[in-house]
Amino acid sequence: QQQVKQSPQSLIVQKGGISIINCAYENTAFDYFPWYQQFPGKGPALLIAIRPDVSEKKEGRFTISFNKSAKQFSLHIMDSQPGDSATYFCAASKGGADGLTFGKGTHLIIQP
Amino acid sequence: KAGVTQTPRYLIKTRGQQVTLSCSPISGHRSVSWYQQTPGQGLQFLFEYFSETQRNKGNFPGRFSGRQFSNSRSEMNVSTLELGDSALYLCASSFRGGARNSPLHFGNGTRLTVT
Numbered sequence: 001q002q003q004v005k006q007s008p009q010s011l012i013v014q015k016g017g018i019s020i021i022n023c024a025y026e027n028t029a030f031d032y033f034p035w036y037q038q039f040p041g042k043g044p045a046l047l048i049a050i051r052p053d054v055s056e057k058k059e060g061r062f063t064i065s066f067n068k069s070a071k072q073f074s075l076h077i078m079d080s081q082p083g084d085s086a087t088y089f090c091a092a093s094k095g096g097a098d099g100l101t102f103g104k105g106t107h108l109i110i111q112p
Numbered sequence: 113k114a115g116v117t118q119t120p121r122y123l124i125k126t127r128g129q130q131v132t133l134s135c136s137p138i139s140g141h142r143s144v145s146w147y148q149q150t151p152g153q154g155l156q157f158l159f160e161y162f163s164e165t166q167r168n169k170g171n172f173p174g175r176f177s178g179r180q181f182s183n184s185r186s187e188m189n190v191s192t193l194e195l196g197d198s199a200l201y202l203c204a205s206s207f208r209g210g211a212r213n214s215p216l217h218f219g220n221g222t223r224l225t226v227t
Contacts, residue, residue, distance in 0.1 A: 032212030043116070043202050043218030044155070051212075089155060093211040097167035099145055099157030100211045 003027050004092050006103025014111050019077040021106045023090035026071065030092035034100070035064065035075050038087045047088075048075075080110045113139060116205050116219035124225045130191040133222045137184050137205030144186040145209075145216065146178060149200040158201075161186055162209035190224075198226045 005024045013019045025033075034049035050057045050064040050073065057064045063076040077084055087107050091100040117136040125131050137144050145160040157170040161180035178188040184205075190197055200223050204216040 034211075041220065043204075043220045045218065046215050049215075091211075095210065095212060097160050097162070097210050098212070099147070099160055099168060099170060100155075100216065101157070102155040104154045
């Protein structure tokens with residue numbers, strides 16, 4: 001059972017455009033939703049995270065939108081740059097010692 | 113501050129053998145967790161250690177085990193290797209443990225190939 005579903009699997013965006021990646025979760029016990037960025041040959045790096053008490057969080061060009069009733073959250077990358085080309089993972093976690101449950105990832109390519 | 117260090121970077125083993133992977137966390141971090149990354153299953157949680165105690169374990173068979181030492185360094189062991197164990201194994205450290213309590217910092221992984 002895939003608890004966090006991520007789409008699209010791959011995405012091509014022109015430089016300067018907006019990249020949008022969506023995730024949906026099933027377990028209502030999740031209360032922490034981070035996004036990770038992974039470059040080839042590297043481990044994932046935390047990009048931005050949100051908790052369900054807010055509907056939006058912005059850090060620079062990256063914004064998370066969160067819809068608790070729909071059990072969905074999304075990552076928006078504004079003014080996308082070639083350096084943003086990477087694989088992006090959404091994830092979710094419950095409290096305590098719970099690990100992260102990851103989506104399957106989105107391979108993002110920003111064309112110059 | 114040095115990041116999370118995983119050794120070795122690459123390993124090739126034969127079916128039936130066992131393997132030990134090592135992880136040194138960021139200085140001051142007391143929690144280490146392990147994840148398996150494969151093209152088919154993506155990133156999956158293996159287990160988390162905090163102050164030498166395993167606090168949580170993912171849905172993996174008993175062939176996968178780990179431990180944490182008093183200096184917070186951790187090792188992961190896989191016994192009786194199967195072809196399906198071929199994966200990138202990622203270690204992540206955090207200050208407080210529990211993915212929602214403090215950010216996870218990942219190493220660059222150990223690429224295990226089982227032939």
